[in-house]
Amino acid sequence: MAKTLAEKVWEAHVVRRAAGEPDLLYIDLHLVHEVTSPQAFDGLRATGRAVRRPELTLATEDHNVPTIDILKPIADPISKAQVDALRANCAEFGVPIYSLGNVEQGIVHVVGPQLGLTQPGMTVVCGDSHTSTHGAFGALAFGIGTSEVEHVLATQTLPLKPFKTMAINVDGELPVGVTAKDVTLAVIAKIGTGGGQGYVLEYKGSAIRALSMEGRMTVCNMSIEAGARAGMIAPDETTFEYLKGRDRAPAGAMWDEAVAYWATLPSDADAKYDAEVFIDASTLSPFVTWGTNPGQGLPLTANVPSPADAVDETDRVAIENALEYMGLTAGMPLRDIKVDTVFVGSCTNGRIEDLRAVAEVLKGRKVASGMRMLVVPGSVRVKHQAEAEGLDVIVKDSGAEWREAGCSMCLAMNPDKLAPGERSASTSNRNFEGRQGPGGRTHLVSPAVAAATAIKGHLAAPADL
């Protein structure tokens, strides 16, 4: 029977199948960070269980860590305790860890792919909803809760009910200046924050094929914002090219064997999806969010919507609440929204191509007076590469800050935060109330829009400069 990519990967990982029970699925790679793991390790200790496969497990420190003065002890004692707990747990259970100061440290979803650990056809989990990022390689990758982290640590498996499949077809050519981030924001606005619930999304079509691996990671990363636990893209030459020669990618005869297997993974031509969505790439333009969930987004050329535009009562209340929280007036042009902070980074847009896109816009220009702009590489490797290319100099010359690797201002767990009432344009993934700091207001944007906004002082695209 014809199968989709997701079904093929699923079937290849079924350890045990029994009527009336979830499938028991094998997990090839388990990524761990400091926030969602301490209670899982406690659970192992309480039950006297070991980590079944420490060599399929990797920990890194990212959510809590500061992005300046990283070699000093972490100032916040509670953050420090959590990072210390991760280090102690990894030592006790034999789990490899990349700590602050290690050249391989960084955001967990940047680290896995850059090491070549994330490969087509694998199952990848992490106690973090943006694990969907790894689906860009044709892996089945999804976020899990702490109970599941403990389950994977103890058994290297997870009991799971099969997902439904949804094809997101993006065909045609993206107009100049339209990026992977704009694609994903447009997809979420179209299907809604709940549209992907219960599904694995498979992004297909010529516009997706034309994306680089980094662009594909941006798209898959935000699948969860459409409610889908996982997003996938079939592996192809772009994928193989990216992987070849990476530290943990297979080499020699193993490489050939792997590629031969990976080439069997794309969905069969006559495979059926439970749902399909079609988007014409040529109609897309730079996209920004105006509200308090990632589905509340519009093209930058649009105006802030009105509660009167709502499709139903629930939507009307949601728009009203969002306008109030965001301090916006219905009908005002999105371009007139002034921001005081710009954040570039995160597992969505903290990779080298993102930093290049930002530097290209910033080059020879200055950020607006009073603007705070943070540029935070997703990993130490990304930072080093950017510095080798001179991007850090461009960033600093423009008046922006060049930081160390970490999750930074994406989630208000470390010193990089918005103050109440501050408003950001952010390349991260969530514009929830208080996400970047209590009372802070977030507009999600692409790296290029972030940079243009920093220069203009209001939401803007590079074409506006």
Add this chain to the structure above:
Amino acid sequence: MEKFITHTGTAAPLRRSNVDTDQIIPAEYLKRITRHGFEDGLFGAWRKDSDFVLNQPAYQGVSILIAGPDFGTGSSREHAVWALQDFGFKVVLSSRFADIFRGNSGKGGLLTGLVDQADIELLWAAVEANPALEVTVDLDKREVRAGDLTATFEVDDYVRWRLMEGLDDIGITMKHGDVIAEFEVKRPAFMPTTA
């Protein structure tokens, strides 16, 4: 885990859609390394508003949350489940739940019942008219009963069985250690390791 067969208590109406896990438990509280004591952070930002439903005298001591659609979106933080449980909630009812949140709830013993939005509206009206109304959530019959109102809810068969038996997932899987070992022998050699 405690067995869940039926639960009777009072309920709070949360008339909001897209309640994300950052609202349920803000990131600041996630720095703790314990599994309990998250009740003070539940709906942290909204609790500062005296009008918020859980601050109203009439809704003290509630154990059932009747929420709008798309409850639990966003981050995978299981702390959201712990915070609801630590506060005293045994059940959340909504017409749509985010997948990860729902999965986490089932692991920890918090029942998430999927109820038609029309029934959610009726339940909201009923507990707003009478906050002291006793609401019974019957997992065996998959029913919510409140006064003369009866609504059905959906819950995954396996999760229902596990909750009713009070069984721990890991213990169940550990029984299949031999099958896991057999699978491991057949994994392709080209797959990566982290060591």
